[in-house]
Amino acid sequence: MTMTLTDHPDVFSPASGRRKVAKLKGASKARSDQTRSRVILAMGAFMLVYGVISGRLMMLGMTDQSTLGGRGGGAQAVSTARPDIVDRNGEILATDIKSASLFAEPNKIIDPDEATELITSVLPDLDATALRKKLSTQAGFVWVKRQITPQQQTQIHDLGIPGVGFLTENRRFYPGGPAAAHIVGLVNTDNQGIAGIERAIDERGLSDLHQAGFAVKSAALEPVRLSVDLRVQHVLRDELVGAMEKYKAAAAMGAIVNAKTGEVLALASLPDFDPNNPVDANKPDRLNRMTAGSYELGSVFKSFTFAMALESGKVKMTDSFDARAPLRVGRFTIHDSHSLGRVLSVPEIFQYSSNIGTARMAMTVGQTLQQQYLKQFGLATKLQTDLPEVATPQLPKRWSDVTTMTVAFGHGIAITPMQAVMGDVALVNGGHLLSPTFFPRTQEQAFADSTVMVSKKTSDEMRWLFRFNAVNGSGRHADVPGYVVGGKTGTAEKIVNGRYVNGHYLNSFLASFPMDDPQYVLLVSVDDPKPEKPNLPALAAWNAAFVAGNVIRRSAQFLGVTPRTEQEGHPDAMLVSY
Amino acid sequence: MMSKTVNVVWVALMVTGAVFTYAMKDGAGRAADRVMALRADIAREKEQLTVLKAEWSVLDQPARLQSLVARYGSYLNLQPLDVRQLASIADVPAKPPTPDAGLDTMRTATIPKAPSSVAQSGIQP
Numbered sequence: 001m002t003m004t005l006t007d008h009p010d011v012f013s014p015a016s017g018r019r020k021v022a023k024l025k026g027a028s029k030a031r032s033d034q035t036r037s038r039v040i041l042a043m044g045a046f047m048l049v050y051g052v053i054s055g056r057l058m059m060l061g062m063t064d065q066s067t068l069g070g071r072g073g074g075a076q077a078v079s080t081a082r083p084d085i086v087d088r089n090g091e092i093l094a095t096d097i098k099s100a101s102l103f104a105e106p107n108k109i110i111d112p113d114e115a116t117e118l119i120t121s122v123l124p125d126l127d128a129t130a131l132r133k134k135l136s137t138q139a140g141f142v143w144v145k146r147q148i149t150p151q152q153q154t155q156i157h158d159l160g161i162p163g164v165g166f167l168t169e170n171r172r173f174y175p176g177g178p179a180a181a182h183i184v185g186l187v188n189t190d191n192q193g194i195a196g197i198e199r200a201i202d203e204r205g206l207s208d209l210h211q212a213g214f215a216v217k218s219a220a221l222e223p224v225r226l227s228v229d230l231r232v233q234h235v236l237r238d239e240l241v242g243a244m245e246k247y248k249a250a251a252a253m254g255a256i257v258n259a260k261t262g263e264v265l266a267l268a269s270l271p272d273f274d275p276n277n278p279v280d281a282n283k284p285d286r287l288n289r290m291t292a293g294s295y296e297l298g299s300v301f302k303s304f305t306f307a308m309a310l311e312s313g314k315v316k317m318t319d320s321f322d323a324r325a326p327l328r329v330g331r332f333t334i335h336d337s338h339s340l341g342r343v344l345s346v347p348e349i350f351q352y353s354s355n356i357g358t359a360r361m362a363m364t365v366g367q368t369l370q371q372q373y374l375k376q377f378g379l380a381t382k383l384q385t386d387l388p389e390v391a392t393p394q395l396p397k398r399w400s401d402v403t404t405m406t407v408a409f410g411h412g413i414a415i416t417p418m419q420a421v422m423g424d425v426a427l428v429n430g431g432h433l434l435s436p437t438f439f440p441r442t443q444e445q446a447f448a449d450s451t452v453m454v455s456k457k458t459s460d461e462m463r464w465l466f467r468f469n470a471v472n473g474s475g476r477h478a479d480v481p482g483y484v485v486g487g488k489t490g491t492a493e494k495i496v497n498g499r500y501v502n503g504h505y506l507n508s509f510l511a512s513f514p515m516d517d518p519q520y521v522l523l524v525s526v527d528d529p530k531p532e533k534p535n536l537p538a539l540a541a542w543n544a545a546f547v548a549g550n551v552i553r554r555s556a557q558f559l560g561v562t563p564r565t566e567q568e569g570h571p572d573a574m575l576v577s578y
Numbered sequence: 579m580m581s582k583t584v585n586v587v588w589v590a591l592m593v594t595g596a597v598f599t600y601a602m603k604d605g606a607g608r609a610a611d612r613v614m615a616l617r618a619d620i621a622r623e624k625e626q627l628t629v630l631k632a633e634w635s636v637l638d639q640p641a642r643l644q645s646l647v648a649r650y651g652s653y654l655n656l657q658p659l660d661v662r663q664l665a666s667i668a669d670v671p672a673k674p675p676t677p678d679a680g681l682d683t684m685r686t687a688t689i690p691k692a693p694s695s696v697a698q699s700g701i702q703p
Binding site: 091092095096097098173175176177179230231234235238480481482483553554556557562563 | 625628629631632635636638639640641644658659661662664666
């Protein structure tokens with residue numbers, strides 16, 4: 001508009017002015033030029049100003065509304081958002097729900113006493129004196145109570161206290177309660193992971209994102225999928241809870257691991273805690289025994305001694321060892337719990353769990369080779385896994401012949417139960433030592449990262465031994481028709497104040513199934529069980545094996561194991577593969 | 579005279595321009611309000627979804643289902659699944675040859691026998 005008008009200045013100039021200009025034409029040519037240049041200058045200045053204004057308007061018009069909304073968004077996400085954690089079938093293990101938190105601005109509160117009185121009338125569990133002190137300061141912001149219920153929020157809102165407000169925060173909710181407590185872990189009030197996978201997620205870089213101010217909305221975060229199957233997890237935990245009651249045990253633990261991929265399907269350690277209300281999560285007996293505890297597992301360890309003896313080639317399946325009399329080494333004597341008083345073949349030593357026979361086998365292997373194999377089996381070093389809570393195995397400080405013999409049957413060496421599981425995984429899957437993972441993984445990925453623990457031949461022989469023991473030996477109570485279970489029991493005397501105590505045991509059963517093509521490995525341990533009935537022994541075959549059998553019976557269908565016929569379950573059918 | 583007409587045209591143009599601009603701006607404002615309202619609705623619905631999902635997973639907990647089965651199992655006559663009840667479709671034998679038509683009584687008489695023969699030949703007990 002401005003331009004059009006100035007292009008035709010004559011439109012608005014009066015006629016007389018034109019005449020005047022004409023008259024003074026010659027005399028004031030210089031002045032007219034000056035005026036002209038001033039007009040052009042003014043026009044230029046106005047055009048510049050309007051140009052800047054319209055340009056800025058266009059810029060504002062182009063910007064995205066949603067980014068501007070972010071200015072007020074900070075208040076909506078004080079507790080940082082976390083991704084959902086789901087199991088392998090998409091069942092929710094942990095999720096964020098919104099809840100209100102009450103805050104106060106003391107510098108805006110007129111009467112701290114009245115405010116305190118009103119707030120404590122709705123929230124009686126608050127300490128009135130502390131709150132009054134907090135509200136009497138001149139601070140700009142204090143939390144009064146985090147995560148209150150919607151009813152409490154409405155009540156406080158209706159009281160209309162000046163200087164008091166609410167912020168919406170994310171609160172972590174675990175629908176299963178204690179179901180997978182030790183795997184999922186828990187978070188603190190600020191929604192930061194402090195244990196389990198929750199902490200592992202933070203360590204993987206979520207906390208860095210938060211510090212940089214990203215990812216405040218949970219919708220923007222992909223759910224984290226675990227390898228855990230909630231149904232199997234429930235079966236395992238339920239059976240362990242049952243075992244704790246039935247055998248009046250002090251503790252119980254167990255894990256199910258995929259033998260081909262090293263994925264953990266279930267892991268339970270009792271007593272556990274409810275992550276929704278983690279009042280006793282930090283008690284020392286609530287630790288994750290599977291990875292953060294180390295135990296002498298007793299005869300379960302014989303599996304590894306057998307594997308190293310067969311792998312070294314110094315012992316063959318057809319060999320025999322003298323187990324007639326207790327073995328005397330220096331001051332120590334090694335007994336068998338049920339001595340047969342005769343020479344035992346290698347499968348018989350496994351079947352009757354002979355300490356003497358195993359000790360002799362370990363001596364045949366030798367001290368240096370034994371230590372070397374322990375390293376190779378991943379039993380001498382700290383376990384590598386996704387959970388942050390991992391204990392270091394405790395190996396004997398000095399090795400002597402006695403050490404070699406006792407370690408052979410699992411005394412004097414404390415390892416995390418998870419290491420025993422992973423060792424067994426390698427023994428039955430053809431010798432591939434995997435690291436346990438809580439995230440989905442394929443067999444190719446797993447084998448690519450694996451190390452060779454034993455040869456295929458040793459693995460096949462171990463499979464035969466495990467199945468043989470489950471048909472004829474101490475594992476009979478764990479056998480489930482159709483699922484071809486194989487395994488080894490272990491009854492280890494517990495150490496109290498540095499001494500082995502008779503009558504207090506840690507009973508374990510290390511199983512795999514189906515033995516013709518092992519898909520899963522299961523460990524069940526019951527700490528200090530009492531006999532079910534007074535006349536029954538409190539040995540692993542009488543409790544841990546039963547529990548393991550129940551777990552397999554109830555979970556194999558969920559795990560997708562097809563039942564085998566009776567012929568396929570015979571130990572010698574295991575030999576067909578080689 | 580000429581300049582007057584031009585002036586009127588210009589004023590008319592300006593007024594029309596102003597009306598159009600106002601209408602457009604008002605429309606845009608309404609649209610923006612609607613966008614905001616819809617966004618808030620979506621956020622609320624999403625929040626609702628999260629809560630419902632959480633509630634569903636509480637109701638779907640195996641522990642809860644097990645306690646329900648324990649309570650109503652006898653009433654609903656529920657039994658745990660036995661390994662021998664599992665079979666693949668290949669294990670099911672072919673349909674037995676039907677007898678000649680007209681013998682309806684004979685055909686119905688074979689029905690109760692059929693499931694037991696499937697179970698037996700499916701997997702050896």
